[in-house]
Structures are given as C-alpha cells and as structure tokens.
Amino acid sequence: MEDVNGLAKEFLALLEGREGERHAVILQDFPDPDAISCALAYRLIAGERGIETDLIYGGRVSHQENIAMINLLDIELIEWGQEPIPTGQYAGSIFVDNQGTTANLTGRLEAANVPTLAVIDHHAKQNLLQPLFQDVRAIGACASIFVSYIEKGALELKSSKLEHRRLATALMHGIISETGSMITALPQDFTAAAKLQPFIDNELLMEILHQQRSHRVMEVIRMALENRVIREGFCFSGIGYLRSSDRDAIPQAADFLLTEATVHTAVVYGMVTHSNGSESINGSLRTTEVALGPDSFLKDALGKMENGNFYGGGKSNAGGFAIPLGFLSGQDDEELARLKWKAYDEKIRTKFFNKIGVDNKASE
Numbered sequence: 001m002e003d004v005n006g007l008a009k010e011f012l013a014l015l016e017g018r019e020g021e022r023h024a025v026i027l028q029d030f031p032d033p034d035a036i037s038c039a040l041a042y043r044l045i046a047g048e049r050g051i052e053t054d055l056i057y058g059g060r061v062s063h064q065e066n067i068a069m070i071n072l073l074d075i076e077l078i079e080w081g082q083e084p085i086p087t088g089q090y091a092g093s094i095f096v097d098n099q100g101t102t103a104n105l106t107g108r109l110e111a112a113n114v115p116t117l118a119v120i121d122h123h124a125k126q127n128l129l130q131p132l133f134q135d136v137r138a139i140g141a142c143a144s145i146f147v148s149y150i151e152k153g154a155l156e157l158k159s160s161k162l163e164h165r166r167l168a169t170a171l172m173h174g175i176i177s178e179t180g181s182m183i184t185a186l187p188q189d190f191t192a193a194a195k196l197q198p199f200i201d202n203e204l205l206m207e208i209l210h211q212q213r214s215h216r217v218m219e220v221i222r223m224a225l226e227n228r229v230i231r232e233g234f235c236f237s238g239i240g241y242l243r244s245s246d247r248d249a250i251p252q253a254a255d256f257l258l259t260e261a262t263v264h265t266a267v268v269y270g271m272v273t274h275s276n277g278s279e280s281i282n283g284s285l286r287t288t289e290v291a292l293g294p295d296s297f298l299k300d301a302l303g304k305m306e307n308g309n310f311y312g313g314g315k316s317n318a319g320g321f322a323i324p325l326g327f328l329s330g331q332d333d334e335e336l337a338r339l340k341w342k343a344y345d346e347k348i349r350t351k352f353f354n355k356i357g358v359d360n361k362a363s364e
C-alpha cells in the first residue's frame with residue numbers, strides 16, 4: 001500500500017517556490033476523460049501557486065464524448081502537431097495518466113531540455129522517464145489520485161466557484177468513464193467520487209455522457225461487425241483503412257463487440273493513415289475476463305519492436321497497440337493497398353490465434 005499522505009505532501013512540496021514558472025502538462029496522444037480531468041486538476045492546483053500551465057498533447061481528440069467534455073467544461077487543450085518544442089518555453093513537464101511512452105511529445109521535450117518534474121499515472125510502471133516526483137499507483141482512475149491531493153490540501157473546492165464545479169464534474173466523469181461506470185473501481189475511486197459529489201454539476205455530466213455516435217463511428221462499427229471472427233470467447237476484427245481523425249472509433253467498436261453474448265474479449269484494429277502520410281496498425285482490446293491481463297496478453301501476443309519497446313500494453317480491462325508500418329507506409333494503388341492490409345490482417349490474427357492456442361485455418 002502506498003503512503004498516500006506522504007505522496008500528497010511530496011507532490012505539494014514539488015510545487016513550492018515555483019511561482020512564475022510555466023509547465024507543460026502532457027497528455028497521451030489520444031486523451032481520454034481521465035487524462036483530461038487530471039490535466040485540468042493540475043492546472044487549477046498549480047494556478048493557485050502562481051504557476052502557469054499549458055495542457056498539451058501530440059495526437060488528436062476525436063471521440064465525440066471527449067470533444068463534448070472539452071467544450072461543455074470549457075477546457076483549453078493544445079494540440080501540438082509536428083512542431084518541435086522551443087527551448088526555454090517550459091520550466092518543466094508533468095505527465096498525467098501516462099508515463100511518456102504513449103505521448104509522442106516525450107522526445108521533443110527531451111530535445112528542448114525540459115526537465116520532467118512529475119509522472120502521475122495508474123498504468124503499470126514503465127521507467128522511461130526520471131522525474132523529480134513520481135506517483136504511479138494501482139487505482140481505477142488517475143483522476144482519483146488528483147482527488148487525493150485535493151483532499152490533502154492541494155485545493156480547497158468551493159461550490160461557489162464555477163471553475164471548481166467544472167473541475168469536480170470533469171474528475172467525476174474521468175472516474176466514471178475510466179472504471180466502466182465504477183465496475184472496475186477500487187475503494188479509493190469510490191472515496192474520490194464521494195468527495196467530488198457535492199461539487200459536481202449533474203446536468204452537465206448527463207450532457208457529456210449522452211453524446212450520440214457519429215456516422216463515421218457507426219460505419220466503423222458496421223465494418224467491425226462484418227469482419228469479426230470469434231474463437232473461444234475472443235472476438236477479433238480487422239476493419240481495414242481509416243483516417244487518423246477516426247481512430248477513436250476503434251475502441252468504440254471494441255466496446256460494441258464486447259456486448260455480444262458469447263464474447264468475453266474483443267480486439268479491433270485498423271490501418272490508420274496519419275496526417276504526415278505515415279501509416280500504422282492501431283488496435284484496441286476490451287475484456288470482461290478478470291484473469292486475462294490485457295497488458296501481458298498484448299505484449300505476449302505481439303512482441304517487441306527493434307528498439308525494444310512493446311507494440312502494446314494495457315491495464316485491468318483494456319489495452320491498445322500500435323504497429324508502425326515504416327517503409328511500407330504511404331499512398332499505394334488500390335491493389336497494393338489491398339495486399340498490404342491483407343498481409344497485416346492475417347499476420348495479426350495469426351499472432352492472436354497462436355496466443356490463445358487456436359488454429360487460424362480452422363473453420364468458424
């Protein structure tokens with residue numbers, strides 16, 4: 001068990017004497033509500049101490065629920081794009097809900113000599129960065145870690161303050177969405193939610209949660225349904241090519257496939273074309289099987305890249321992977337594009353079938 005009091009104290013000590021500094025708060029490339037709410041929490045906590053913050057990420061926010069959250073709660077996130085980070089712009093970086101391995105800004109921060117001040121996360125320890133302060137806990141939502149700081153005096157929440165009500169609503173949304181509506185929540189997450197409850201805006205929360213699916217997402221789900229192959233409770237589906245702006249449809253399709261009666265684990269993947277022309281296979285795993293362990297499942301099934309990093313990883317009920325195409329990237333004629341997808345689709349399916357011990361050739 002972590003010394004939560006000690007960690008909160010250490011966190012607050014880190015912020016002491018930093019008045020006037022500007023910090024880069026780094027979210028993973030495809031920020032989710034948990035990450036967004038943590039970044040907002042850091043902004044308010046640091047703001048109280050005269051520290052300015054930019055909340056930045058190197059990918060895209062495309063899930064309509066996340067876009068709604070940002071708009072309805074008026075959260076200012078900066079999509080950084082491909083630009084380098086100017087030297088001297090930031091006195092330090094704070095990684096929330098990630099440890100630098102899922103944020104493509106990590107290398108650029110290093111190139112700009114921005115010191116890593118803190119890593120605050122709830123995924124398995126990755127040891128990529130050497131921060132001054134680290135708080136990596138096994139907990140349902142990273143947002144609950146920030147609530148524990150707030151409880152220990154990082155911020156005095158007041159219902160009379162609009163920005164505090166918005167923060168509480170964001171953190172509650174982060175906890176709810178990250179824990180599958182509290183199903184995978186731990187006692188600490190319930191404690192955090194209880195702490196937030198008096199400050200949240202119920203109507204706003206309802207509005208954020210009830211976003212309808214876009215036409216593009218519906219199309220990706222249709223493809224995922226058509227192409228799915230089910231073996232031993234596992235459902236695999238390769239959906240072909242999609243634009244990077246539609247990447248968030250992949251986990252939504254996996255969520256949907258998981259609702260089929262005989263399925264306990266769903267894996268959906270597709271060939272994503274990025275704005276710079278490069279391509280990668282991106283995939284999502286969702287499971288209701290407590291014993292599966294998405295992190296080791298994906299690491300075992302897909303293995304490592306040449307640089308030693310794994311293609312994928314995860315947490316208790318979800319995981320993701322990205323396989324860069326490198327030399328094979330780029331616009332091709334229809335036939336070559338079809339062959340390229342077919343080769344990757346077969347290879348990935350075979351790897352998963354090998355992992356679960358079934359024969360790729362066996363009929364349905």
Ligand SMILES: [Mn+2]
Pocket residue numbers: 034035097122141142178
């Ligand atoms: Mn999280």
